[in-house]
Amino acid sequence: MEKRIIVQYRNSHRFDWTPGAWKRKTCRVNEITLEAEARTQDLTTLEAARLLGVSKLHVIDLLEAGEIDYHMVGTDLRFDAAEIASYKTDREHRDAESLVSA
Structure with a gap:
């Protein structure tokens, strides 16, 4: 807390x-x-990028495409840690399916 x-x-x-x-x-x-x-854990752009294994610019591209949600804290972008983890598992599942179907 x-x-x-x-x-x-x-x-x-x-x-x-x-x-x-x-x-x-x-x-x-x-x-x-x-x-x-009791707040959910907020991640910075760099922390979200490290969790996803991508660059900060790719995280910005994902939020501009509407694939992940964000909120602003002052002038800084923040991401919900649970949502980033959920996006990562969804992405891994999609990647695994595309490898099986190929």
Whole structure:
């Protein structure tokens, strides 16, 4: 479980910090809430590429083709680890079928 702190500022903007990214901010705070979430593991483009055994550019090609889903965290692409593993097993199954039929 990942712990994170949600900070609600007076003007209703919410800022989210994980323990590794603390920064000192000076402002008036309306509420501070500690949340524990059971999140799925997110992979970076490089981690997804290594898991699939392909290049980062090929991972980008796969998401542009709509074969794998992604979401954005700020300006970074993130992939669900379970979905990448599922795509890998599907791809291996398709490759095995094409070898048998050839």
